[in-house]
Amino acid sequence: MSGPSTYVPKSGFEQWLDKRLPVMRLMHDSFIDYPTPRNLNYFWTFGAILTLCLITQVVTGIVLAMHYTASVDLAFDSVQRIKRDVPFGWLIQSIHATGASMFFLAVYIHMFRGLYYGSYKAPRELLWIIGVAIYLAMIITAFLGYVLPWGQMSFWGATVITNFFTAVPIVGTPIQQWLMGGFAIDNPTLTRFFSLHYLLPFVIFGLVILHVWALHVTGQNNPDGVEVKDKADTVPFTPYATVKDLVSVAFFVLMFAAFVFFLPDALGHPDNYIPADPLKTPPHIVPEWYLLPFYAILRAIDFSIGPISAKLGGLLLMVGAIGVLVALPWLDTSKVRSMRYRPLARIFFVIFVVVCGALGWAGGQSPDKVIWQSSSFRIEGQATGPGGAAQTYVGAGVTLEAAEKAFEKEKAKVVAAGAAPQSSTVTTPFQFKVTQFSQLLTLYYFAFFLLILPILGLRETPGRVPETIAKAIGAKHAAAAAPDREA
Amino acid sequence: MIKGETHGTASNDPRGGLKDCGDAPLARGLPIFPALRAKPAVKLRILVKSWGSSVANHASPAANAETAGDEPTRRDFIYVATGAMGAVGVAAVAWPFIDQMSPAADTLALSATEYDLAQVPEGQQVVIFWRGKPVFIRHRTPAEIAAAKKDDAASMRDPQTDADRVIQANGQPGKAEYLVVEASCTHFGCVPTFGGGSFGGWLCACHGSVYDTAARIRSGPAPQNLIVPPYTYTSGTVVKIG
Ligand code: HEM
Ligand code: FES
Numbered sequence: 001m002s003g004p005s006t007y008v009p010k011s012g013f014e015q016w017l018d019k020r021l022p023v024m025r026l027m028h029d030s031f032i033d034y035p036t037p038r039n040l041n042y043f044w045t046f047g048a049i050l051t052l053c054l055i056t057q058v059v060t061g062i063v064l065a066m067h068y069t070a071s072v073d074l075a076f077d078s079v080q081r082i083k084r085d086v087p088f089g090w091l092i093q094s095i096h097a098t099g100a101s102m103f104f105l106a107v108y109i110h111m112f113r114g115l116y117y118g119s120y121k122a123p124r125e126l127l128w129i130i131g132v133a134i135y136l137a138m139i140i141t142a143f144l145g146y147v148l149p150w151g152q153m154s155f156w157g158a159t160v161i162t163n164f165f166t167a168v169p170i171v172g173t174p175i176q177q178w179l180m181g182g183f184a185i186d187n188p189t190l191t192r193f194f195s196l197h198y199l200l201p202f203v204i205f206g207l208v209i210l211h212v213w214a215l216h217v218t219g220q221n222n223p224d225g226v227e228v229k230d231k232a233d234t235v236p237f238t239p240y241a242t243v244k245d246l247v248s249v250a251f252f253v254l255m256f257a258a259f260v261f262f263l264p265d266a267l268g269h270p271d272n273y274i275p276a277d278p279l280k281t282p283p284h285i286v287p288e289w290y291l292l293p294f295y296a297i298l299r300a301i302d303f304s305i306g307p308i309s310a311k312l313g314g315l316l317l318m319v320g321a322i323g324v325l326v327a328l329p330w331l332d333t334s335k336v337r338s339m340r341y342r343p344l345a346r347i348f349f350v351i352f353v354v355v356c357g358a359l360g361w362a363g364g365q366s367p368d369k370v371i372w373q374s375s376s377f378r379i380e381g382q383a384t385g386p387g388g389a390a391q392t393y394v395g396a397g398v399t400l401e402a403a404e405k406a407f408e409k410e411k412a413k414v415v416a417a418g419a420a421p422q423s424s425t426v427t428t429p430f431q432f433k434v435t436q437f438s439q440l441l442t443l444y445y446f447a448f449f450l451l452i453l454p455i456l457g458l459r460e461t462p463g464r465v466p467e468t469i470a471k472a473i474g475a476k477h478a479a480a481a482a483p484d485r486e487a
Numbered sequence: 488m489i490k491g492e493t494h495g496t497a498s499n500d501p502r503g504g505l506k507d508c509g510d511a512p513l514a515r516g517l518p519i520f521p522a523l524r525a526k527p528a529v530k531l532r533i534l535v536k537s538w539g540s541s542v543a544n545h546a547s548p549a550a551n552a553e554t555a556g557d558e559p560t561r562r563d564f565i566y567v568a569t570g571a572m573g574a575v576g577v578a579a580v581a582w583p584f585i586d587q588m589s590p591a592a593d594t595l596a597l598s599a600t601e602y603d604l605a606q607v608p609e610g611q612q613v614v615i616f617w618r619g620k621p622v623f624i625r626h627r628t629p630a631e632i633a634a635a636k637k638d639d640a641a642s643m644r645d646p647q648t649d650a651d652r653v654i655q656a657n658g659q660p661g662k663a664e665y666l667v668v669e670a671s672c673t674h675f676g677c678v679p680t681f682g683g684g685s686f687g688g689w690l691c692a693c694h695g696s697v698y699d700t701a702a703r704i705r706s707g708p709a710p711q712n713l714i715v716p717p718y719t720y721t722s723g724t725v726v727k728i729g
Contacts, residue, residue, distance in 0.1 A: 156677070160693075163676040182594045183618040184671075192588060279614055279621055279670075281677040283692050299694065302708050309710045311674060368695055 006033045035234035036241045037222035039469050043113040045248030046106050053103040058201050060096040070194035072187045075150035076275040094264040100142050101267040102256050104290035118337035119221040125329035127214040132325045134207045144197040151272030156285045158185045167312040224472040225338025233469035292363030294318050300438035324449045333457030341463040348452050355444045362438040374430040377403035381424040383414050599729035604665045617728045621670035632663050635701035644704050645712045652701040656717035668702040674709035
C-alpha cells in the first residue's frame with residue numbers, strides 16, 4: 001500500500017548508508033511518510049500502547065531475571081528479596097507484575113476494536129490470525145510467569161492447568177508428565193517454565209514484526225471500513241498518528257503508574273503471598289483476571305456428551321474459544337466491514353462484550369454459588385397430635401441447612417406439645433447457579449461467531465456505506481452543521 | 488535453473504556443463520515436482536526407473552528432452568532420497584531436544600517408597616510423598632469399610648468394589664483396613680480433604696467432587712476414582728509403593 005519511497009537521504013553518511021543498508025529508508029517509509037487513513041480514532045492507538053507494553057515486559061523481565069532464582073526452595077524468597085532488598089527492585093517487580101495486566105487490558109481493547117470495525121476481513125485475514133497467535137503466546141507467557149514466584153496460586157494454578165492435558169485420551173498423561181518433567185509440579189517444572197518464560201516474549205517480538213509487516217502490506221482499516229482510494233483519504237503517519245499515539249500512551253502510562261505505585265497488589269491474588277505447599281490446596285483456585293473468561297468456559301461443562309467426558313469437553317471448548325477467532329474471517333459473511341454501518345450487528349456486538357465480561361465474573365466465582373432461586377427451601381413435617389389428629393409443621397430457609405435448623409426447632413415445639421412426628425417432605429426450589437450462568441454465556445460466545453455473524457451477514461440490511469473516507473468525513477461535518485441529521 | 492529455458496541450446500546458459508547431466512525435467516522448473524505430483528504407485532515406478540534411464544540420459548540429452556514430460560530422472564530420485572534422509576536427520580536431531588523434558592533419571596529413581604503402615608492409628612490418615620506426589624494412607628475404621636462394602640453394587644461413574652480398591656500390584660488381595668490412594672483429585676489435581684461430602688469420605692473443594700470411604704468418585708465433575716498407586720506388602724505392614 002505504501003507507494004514509491006519518498007525518502008531523500010540528506011547527509012553524506014545517510015547516502016552512504018542508504019546504498020548499503022536502507023534501514024533509514026525503511027523507517028522513513030514505515031513510520032514517517034506512511035499514509036494513514038485520516039479518520040482513525042483513538043482505538044487505533046492501542047498498537048503503539050501494546051508495543052510499549054512488550055518492551056516494558058522485556059526490559060523489566062531481564063532485570064528480574066538477574067535477581068530471580070528458579071528453584072523450589074529459593075524462588076519465593078528471591079522474589080521477596082527483589083521487592084525488599086534489591087535497589088528499585090520493588091519498582092521493577094511491580095512494573096512487571098502490573099505490566100502483564102496492562103498488556104492484556106490493551107490487547108483486549110485492541111481485539112474488540114478489530115471485531116467491531118471488521119478489521120479481520122479480506123484482505124486482512126492473515127494480519128488478524130497473526131494477532132491471534134500473538135494473543136495465544138501472551139497467554140502462555142503470562143501463565144508461565146505467574147508460576148515463577150512459587151506462591152500457592154502459582155503452584156496450584158500450574159497443577160490445574162497441566163492437569164488439563166490428562167483430559168486427552170491415551171496421550172494425555174504422558175504429555176502432562178513430559179511438560180512437568182516428573183509426576184507432579186516440582187523443581188524440573190519451575191526451571192523449564194523460567195526458561196520458556198524468558199524465551200516466549202522474543203517469539204512474540206518476531207510475531208509482532210510479521211504483524212506490522214502484514215499491516216503495512218494491506219494498509220490500516222479505519223472506523224468507516226472503506227478502503228483508502230486516493231491521497232485525499234490519508235494523512236502522513238508523522239505527525240498525525242505519531243502525536244495521537246503519544247497522547248494515548250501518556251494517558252495509558254498514567255493509569256499504569258497509578259497501579260504500580262498505589263495499587264500494586266490490586267490485580268494479584270493474596271494467596272500468592274503464601275509459599276507453595278503441595279499438600280494444601282487453597283479453597284478457591286483462580287487464574288489471573290485476564291484468563292477468567294476461559295476458566296469459566298472450562299468449568300461450564302459439567303456434563304459428559306457421549307464419549308466426551310466433562311473434563312475433555314470443557315478443555316475442547318476452551319481451546320475452541322480461541323480457535324474460533326482464527327476462523328472468524330470466513331465466518332462473518334457480511335460485505336460491510338465496519339459495524340458503524342451494521343445497526344443489528346452492533347447490538348449483538350455490545351451483548352458479546354457484556355457476555356465476555358460476565359464470563360470473567362463467572363470464572364472468579366465458586367461454581368456452586370447460587371445466583372437466583374425460585375423460593376426458599378421448605379421442609380414440611382406430619383405429626384399425629386395427642387388426640388390422634390393429624391398436624392403439619394414447616395421449616396423454611398434460604399439454604400437447606402437453614403431450613404433444617406428451622407424445621408428441627410418446629411419439631412421440638414410439636415414434640416413438646418405431645419405430638420408424635422411421622423414423616424417429612426423437602427421442597428427444593430429451582431436454583432440458578434454460576435455453572436448454569438456460565439453455560440448460557442458460553443452458548444452466546446460460540447453462537448455469536450458460529451450462528452449470528454454468518455447468518456446476520458446474509459440477512460441484515462446494512463446502512464449506507466460512504467464511498468470514500470473523504471466523503472465519510474464530509475458527511476460528518478455536514479451533520480455537525482445540521483445536528484438533527486444523523487451522519 | 489531459469490524457467491522456460493529450452494534444452495539443447497547451450498548458447499547463453501552460464502552453467503553450460505550442467506545440462507548434459509541428464510537432468511532434463513530439472514530445467515523445466517523445480518525438479519522434485521514431477522515425482523511428487525505422480526500417484527503413489529507411479530511414484531515408486533518413477534524411482535525405480537530412474538536408475539535405468541540414467542544411462543540413456545547421459546547418452547543423448549536431446550532424446551531425453553523429448554521424453555522429459557512427467558518422466559522421472561535419476562536426479563528426481565536423488566532429490567527425494569536426499570529429502571527423506573534430511574527429514575530423518577532433522578527428526579534424529581530434534582528428538583534429544585524434545586526428550587530432554589521427560590522425567591529425568593533422578594526423578595525416576597524416586598519412584599519407589601517404603602512405608603510402615605503400623606504407624607497410622609485407626610481412623611487417621613497420613614500423607615506421604617511418592618514420586619513427588621502426595622499419597623493418602625488411611626487406616627480405615629470397620630464402619631468406613633462396612634460403608635464402602637455396602638455400596639459395592641451402587642451405581643457409580645467408575646465402578647469398583649471395595650476389595651478392588653485395596654488390591655496389591657501383584658494381584659494379591661491387600662488389607663481392607665489400609666487404603667492407599669494418590670491425594671490428587673482426578674478432575675484437575677487438587678488435594679481432597681477427608682470428612683467432607685455426603686459419602687463419609689473425601690471432598691475436593693476445588694469443583695466439588697465427592698469421594699466415598701473407598702475413595703471412589705460418587706458425585707461432582709471428577710471422571711475417576713482416586714488412583715491407587717501400585718504397591719505390595721513386603722513384610723507384615725510394610726508396604727512398598729512403586
Ligand atoms: C510478554 C511478555 C511478558 C509477560 C506477559 C510476563 C508476565 C509475567 C507474570 C504475570 C509474572 C508473575 C508476576 C508476579 O505475580 O509477581 C512474571 C514473572 C516473571 N517474569 Fe515475566 N512476563 C513477560 C516477559 C518477561 C521477560 C522477557 C522476562 C525475562 C527476560 C521475564 C522474567 C520474569 C521473571 C524473572 C519473573 C519472576 C519474578 C516475579 O514474579 O516478579 N518476563 N512475568
Ligand atoms: S480438582 Fe477436584 S473437583 Fe476439580
